[in-house]
Amino acid sequence: MDPITNSDTLVLQLDSKKSSIIIGRGIFASLSSLITYKKWDVIIAIVSETVYALHKEVIDQSLSLIDAIIIQYNDSEQNKSYAYAEQYFNLLLENQCTRNSLVIGIGGGVTTDFAGYVASAYMRGIDVVYVPTTLLAMVDASIGGKVAVNIKAGKNIVGHFHQPDYIIIDIDFLQTLPLSEWRCGMSEVVKHALIGDSSTLTLLMNKEIQYGYIDNSLYSCINSSVRFKASVVEKDEFEKNIRAILNFGHTVGHAIESLLEYTVSHGDAVAAGILIESYISMKEGMPKADFDCVRDIISAYNLLPNISFDPNKIVNHMMYDKKNIKGKTRFVLLESIGKPRIGCEVNDSLVKEALNFYLTMIKK
Ligand SMILES: NC(=O)c1ccc[n+]([C@@H]2O[C@H](COP(=O)([O-])OP(=O)(O)OC[C@H]3O[C@@H](n4cnc5c(N)ncnc54)[C@H](O)[C@@H]3O)[C@@H](O)[C@H]2O)c1
Structure with a gap:
């Protein structure tokens, strides 16, 4: 397979804000040059514990360049809760976060939903950047601005629409993704293909995407799936x-x-x-x-x-x-x-x- 040499940027013009999606391979290491347009006073990175353990070197190196404070997050679905979010509001306060601070969520959909919710509610809403690390979070959870936490009565009951400033999709993270999680993401990829993402449909019909291959076909598939979801969100941000x-x-x-x-x-x-x-x-x-x-x-x-x-x-x-x-x-x-x-x-x-x-x- 050819090596992936390119990266791609997509700018979503939404009613609530402009949101940029950057997709590529190995791009997370350049985070400091990718998210440049604002001067945030404090940057807090909420990082999945699992992802941190697997990708510590690149995460430490990349986040040190923007002076981000790392808070590791145990990303079980139970911890995507309203009660847990309250602890994080206090952590943000202790770290002197203001209305001009930034939260970065690094992990799967549980982490991006949780970090997004914390950012959406803290001081009536502060900026957030996502670095999705599962296939599902790349093509689905991180795109579209839905953030939520669970309460006893049910999943995703408490939440907001809160668009991220940037979504940095570095497909190299998928090198460590277990097969079971890969299959979860593929379900959403297939869904997009069936409801209108025709480029991905062709790749899937030709069986060009395979678990464990971080190649051009996968890059094209994720790029197309992300663009498809983004195009739908752009037409109807608030799901009317x-x-x-x-x-x-x-x-x-x-x-x-x-x-x-x-x-x-x-x-x-x-x-x-x-x-x-x-x-x-x-x-x-x-x-x-x-x-x-x-x-x-x-x-x-x-x-x-x-x-x-x-x-x-x-x-x-x-x-x-x-x-x-x-x-x-x-x-x-x-x-x-x-x-x-x-x-x-x-x-x-x-x-x-x-x-x-x-x-x-x-x-x-
Ligand atoms: N906001 C939305 O629009 C939206 C859409 C779909 C799903 N969701 C939410 O997303 C969540 C599910 O997301 P998910 O499927 O990404 O699950 P997840 O966040 O639980 O991640 C799955 C597992 O993979 C691990 N992991 C993450 N990245 C990894 C990597 N690169 N290598 C190895 N392990 C890794 C995680 O630690 C976790 O154990 C649910 O809470 C769901 O409600 C939100």
């Missing part, structure tokens, strides 16, 4: 309409995750959700050839979890999804690959048929 297409696969996915009490990962649940919602799409008119293509891609990347659930309970659970309107479950369906439609109502009997199709398929 079109941004909802990004929930494809997530109506069923969330219900599976929640019913199984988060014993299945988000990415696995979304992969199952994508296949089940594609089945529903086919029954509602999507060409069968498109459904076969979805199934091929998901199988080729081995994304489907071997899980069991009661279809009736999933249907009941979907009624409680926070994105539902007046108790009615709405789906994002595909008219064809690349043509999503939002706000679709589907008969419970068809949803159960699709769930049963999934259960039968994974038993084979």
Whole structure:
């Protein structure tokens, strides 16, 4: 494979602010020259403990050039909590952070969501920069400005829209990413490909992306996936309409995750959700050839979890999804690959048929 020699910058013009995304290989080492436009008085880096242990040398070297104070963060989902955030507000105060300070979040989606939430609430909102280090955080969690923490009643219940000033995507971080986390990110990559990211769709159909290969195909795939999500966010920053297409696969996915009490990962649940919602799409008119293509891609990347659930309970659970309107479950369906439609109502009997199709398929 050719070495990656380039990096790419994308500037998002949002209603709330301008946000720059820089994608490349080995670029994190040059962080000090990439985030230059403001003079922040204090810079706090909230760094995933795991990522810090794996990439200590480059993180120390890069952050020392901007005099950042490193606070290591135990990035379990339980610590993405409102209670934990309060401890970080105090840490920011102790370090004399003001309204002109900066938070940098370095890690997976848990860390970027948490750092983003802390920055969004501290002194009514201060600047934040993300350095996502999982595939999922690169193509999804770090893009779009949604920040949130969990409370006892549920995941991501407390949050804001708070756009980062910069997102620095250095794909070299993926060298240490475990396969299970890679698969989670691939589910979101596949989702983008199916709802409109045609360049990535071609790469996936040709099986050009492989775990463990940090090459030009991966760079193109991440670049295209990021650009696709950014283009959707730019059209509808606050999810009033079109941004909802990004929930494809997530109506069923969330219900599976929640019913199984988060014993299945988000990415696995979304992969199952994508296949089940594609089945529903086919029954509602999507060409069968498109459904076969979805199934091929998901199988080729081995994304489907071997899980069991009661279809009736999933249907009941979907009624409680926070994105539902007046108790009615709405789906994002595909008219064809690349043509999503939002706000679709589907008969419970068809949803159960699709769930049963999934259960039968994974038993084979
Ligand atoms: N804000 C949004 O729009 C949005 C969108 C999707 C998901 N999310 C949130 O993102 C979170 C999930 O993110 P995630 O999948 O990145 O999980 P994560 O942050 O939990 O990371 C997964 C695991 O990988 C480890 N890790 C991170 N980078 C690594 C690296 N380079 N090498 C080795 N290990 C590494 C982490 O320590 C962790 O153990 C959830 O909390 C979800 O709610 C937010």
